Amino acid sequence: MAQLSILEVIRIGRMSVPISAIDISEGNLFGERLSVTSPQTIALVTDALNWQYEGNPSDDTLRGVANYLTFLCGAYGLEAQYAISGTTGGAIVPIMGAPNPIEFVVDGTSYIPNGSSTKIVSSFIGFNMIFARGGITQSTIDTGGSYFTWTKSTGAFFCYPPASTGELFQLYPTI
Amino acid sequence: MSLSPNFSVAQTPLNPSLVIFTDTSTGSDPSITGRRIYVTDSQGNPVVPTGTSTTYITWVLATNPLSVDLLTQDLAVNVRVDWVNISGGVVATLNQNYCFSLFNKQFLYYLIQLQSTTYNIIQDTNYWGNVGIFWANVTGAITAVEIGNDIAASQACLSRATFMAQNQANYF
Numbered sequence: 001m002a003q004l005s006i007l008e009v010i011r012i013g014r015m016s017v018p019i020s021a022i023d024i025s026e027g028n029l030f031g032e033r034l035s036v037t038s039p040q041t042i043a044l045v046t047d048a049l050n051w052q053y054e055g056n057p058s059d060d061t062l063r064g065v066a067n068y069l070t071f072l073c074g075a076y077g078l079e080a081q082y083a084i085s086g087t088t089g090g091a092i093v094p095i096m097g098a099p100n101p102i103e104f105v106v107d108g109t110s111y112i113p114n115g116s117s118t119k120i121v122s123s124f125i126g127f128n129m130i131f132a133r134g135g136i137t138q139s140t141i142d143t144g145g146s147y148f149t150w151t152k153s154t155g156a157f158f159c160y161p162p163a164s165t166g167e168l169f170q171l172y173p174t175i
Numbered sequence: 176m177s178l179s180p181n182f183s184v185a186q187t188p189l190n191p192s193l194v195i196f197t198d199t200s201t202g203s204d205p206s207i208t209g210r211r212i213y214v215t216d217s218q219g220n221p222v223v224p225t226g227t228s229t230t231y232i233t234w235v236l237a238t239n240p241l242s243v244d245l246l247t248q249d250l251a252v253n254v255r256v257d258w259v260n261i262s263g264g265v266v267a268t269l270n271q272n273y274c275f276s277l278f279n280k281q282f283l284y285y286l287i288q289l290q291s292t293t294y295n296i297i298q299d300t301n302y303w304g305n306v307g308i309f310w311a312n313v314t315g316a317i318t319a320v321e322i323g324n325d326i327a328a329s330q331a332c333l334s335r336a337t338f339m340a341q342n343q344a345n346y347f
Contacts, residue, residue, distance in 0.1 A: 040307060041303075044287075044306065044307065044310045045287055047283075047310065047314065048280075048283045048284045048286075048287040048310075049284070049287070051280040051281075051283070051284060052280070052281070052284040054188075055188025055189075055277065055280070055281070056188045056189065061288050064288065064291055064292065065284070065287055065288050065291050067291070068287075068290070068291030068294075
């Protein structure tokens with residue numbers, strides 16, 4: 001593993017300050033932890049190292065002090081390094097609220113008009129669908145009577161037989 | 176194009192006594208024949224190199240940047256540069272505040288460097304607390320100018336830190 005540069009150690013020191021402060025403040029049964037290497041200690045040594053690095057980055061004493069800072073940061077430094085590298089614990093996909101149901105009585109201008117059997121229900125994409133026709137829940141299996149098909153990845157809806165004027169259609173999204 | 180005056184000032188890390196002035200102005204004005212630097216401490220006293228008879232430092236146009244042996248310890252100062260014409264009239268001027276803190280920064284690094292090789296020193300009575308006070312004064316001095324633009328507060332912090340460094344046997 002390549003040796004960390006002085007600048008990387010300084011950045012780790014900076015990031016270790018809040019991490020150690022949070023960890024220490026969380027404490028245990030009896031209050032805050034007492035830590036030999038407090039966040040103040042890390043912050044102070046980080047500043048000293050940074051100031052010297054800014055003024056004279058080729059100073060050959062920097063490596064020794066950087067090693068000392070690495071020692072002070074300890075496990076917090078590893079956590080800081082992980083945070084700085086941008087490596088994350090995985091993306092959290094937010095759970096979206098389900099879209100509103102669609103209900104209508106079929107006529108010539110309804111959501112699915114008279115005589116039509118297909119519709120792209122884009123608002124339901126990604127969800128499953130419960131389809132009730134005339135108050136009766138429909139199956140997706142063709143047993144010779146009415147049925148419907150639903151492709152949640154594209155929003156393609158198909159019903160058989162085609163919509164007929166006066167029918168109550170109820171489309172409900174489900175997870 | 177008229178002159179848009181600007182300059183920067185910095186201490187020299189390898190020799191904190193040396194201060195480097197750099198003219199970063201844009202544009203030009205043919206009437207300008209020279210520059211004058213007025214460095215003033217937080218008490219309003221002029222700060223000039225030893226042996227200077229004026230309250231300002233002469234900065235000829237041909238020299239940029241200009242290196243001046245100005246400091247014996249850290250100071251918070253106001254720096255005003257005047258761009259002047261042949262008769263000494265001010266054509267353009269610019270004021271900026273600076274916190275020169277390198278003496279104390281380098282002293283803190285010296286302390287930490289020693290500490291990194293003799294870690295047990297942190298257990299000495301009052302040692303670590305005094306290092307913390309010293310550090311707080313240095314960072315406070317810098318912050319006072321960078322955020323507050325206040326050289327009086329900055330100088331108060333620098334003076335405390337400088338006193339501790341000059342009396343290090345008592346504090347560290």
